[in-house]
Amino acid sequence: MTTALDRLSAVVEKTAPKPIRRSAPVTVETRTAPDKILSKRLAKLTAENVRLKQTAKQRKVAAKPKPKMTKATGTEILTRAIASELIRRRDPLILTDGAALDMVVPKHDKVLRACVEAVLKSDSHTATTLRPTWGEELASDLTAAFIEDVGVASVYGPLAAAGQSFEFGRARSVSFPWRDQNTPIPASWVAENATLPVKDGRFDSSTLNRHKLAVLVSLSDEIVDASVSNLLQIVRSAVVRDTAEAVDQHLTSDDTAISGVRPAGLLQGAANQPSAGNTIAQITTDLKYLASQAIAGRYIRPVLIMHPLRVLGLKMATASDGYFPFRQEIEAFGTIFGVPIIASESAPLDRVAIVSSGDFYTAADTPEFRASQDASIVMLNDDGTDPTMTATNAVDTGGSVKVSDAADVVGGPAQVVSAFQQGLTVVRIVQPMSWVLVRPAAAFVSGVDW
Incomplete structure (x- = not known):
């Protein structure tokens, strides 16, 4: 039986506050030691970086220079291809590891090397250094580039650039149409329903036959065995300078044409007169004569052709007041009275000529080289x-x-x-070439001593 005391005790127990349970103490894990290690490492790396930068500034180590590249001009490609073939022929075993090509074209010169390899590609038994089936895709570019390089040292190059140039390719001749500038066909004013006039202009065609300049050159084994630079210089001289000289000597002459052998010189049958002298007034008389011939003949893009000494004489020609009347125009524009000057050591020393470059037609191909021992x-x-x-x-x-x-x-x-x-290597050099002035469009002054 529950008493009042028991009920009171139960109430007190329910209302009494419960004791607070204390949880276990919280411990915080610290990483102080690893952070300090990383900080020390970072400080060391930063200091090392600063030290390296200071050392680099102090030493100023120069960058490694880039390998020198050679411009892949037509002449340079031909020269190195020929030299490579001459070296290979001197010792055929050298070709097994490409050493002949390595001696004339460094491996780092990739553009030039690729061009030379294209020219030389063939089986190793052929005796031809250059022929139409070798590097045929380069033939057109090589011809143009070769003429451009020859032009630096000749009359032919600039004249061909100003005139009309063709390539023979595999043809024996090249034909082309042209119009005579001395027979104009001007249009007329015509009324409505009126008839149109018919005028007769002269149109014609000319043919360039495939002529050639050729020579044999014998080289001793000692020359071929000499340094590559010497061999390249010998070949380059034969390819450019000697070819330019041989072409210009005939081009600027008054030699007649020989059927099947050579074209006529530009001055063959040309109007001419002796030089008046070397004073300013006399020089002006000579130049006036040439200009009058060009005007009367309706020359197309006329050019003056002379020896460099004649150009020097014009620059140094002095008036009575000490003025140099021709120097400024020559040095600034390379012209006299607006007419371009082509100067070459191969031009006649005592002649100054004027030629209608627009009437000059020429055809040429890349020089052919063959070698034999x-x-x-x-x-x-x-x-x-x-x-x-x-x-x-x-x-x-x-x-x-x-x-x-x-x-x-x-x-x-x-x-x-x-x-x-x-013990010789015989090199045969053949330059296919021909030209023609389609009408009488040249004149010259002889006995010049400016």
Whole structure:
């Protein structure tokens, strides 16, 4: 039986506050030690970085220079291709590892090397350094580039650039139309329903036949074995300078054409007169004569052709008051009275000519080079010095000398040489080329001594 005391105790127990339970103490994990280690490492790296920068500034180490590249001009490609072939022929075993090409074109010069390899690609047994089937895709570009390079040292290059240029390719001749500027066909004013006039203008065509300049050059094994730079210089001289000189000597002459052998010189049959003298007034008289010929002949893009000494003479020509009347125009524009000057050491020393470049048509191909170490050749020139060929700078079949004819030449006998026996490399250089002035459009002053 529940008493009042028990009920009171129960009430007190329910209303009494419960004791507070204390939780376990919270511990915070600290990472003080690792942070300090990282901070020390970062400080060391920063200090090392600062030290390295200061050291680099103090030493100022120069950057490694870039390898020198050679411009892949037509002449440079041909020169190195020929030199490579000459080296290979001297020692055929050298070609197994490409050492012949490495000697003339460094491996880092990738553009030039690719061009030379394209020219040289063939089987290793062919005797031809350059032929139409080698690097045929480069033939057109090489021809244009070669003419441009030759132009630096010649009359032919600038004149071909100002005139009309073609390529023979595999053709024996090139034909082209042209119009005579001396027979104009001007239009007329015409009324409504009136008839149109018919005028007769002269249209014609000309043909450039494939002529060639050619020469044999013998090189001793000692020359081929010499330093590559010397060999390249020899080949480059034969390709550019000698070719330019041979072309210009005939181009600027008054030589007649020989059928099947050579074209006529530009000044063949040209109007001319002797120089008036070397005073300012006399020089002006000479220039006035040339200008009048160009105006009367309706020259197209006329150019003056002269030796560099004549250009120097014009620059130094002095008036009575000490003034140099021609110098400023020549140095600033390369012209005289607005007419461009083409100066070349191969031009005649005592002639100054004016030519209508628009009437100059020419065709040429890349020079052909062949080399042999087994040929037998007749050591004979065409310079008129005994023993000699009968022709001078124009060898036809009648003037040719074969090995069997060596004993019967003018001033003979001529010497016959075996390349194999005497340790020679014989190089044959052939330059296909021809030109024509489609109408009489040239004049010159002779006996010039400005």
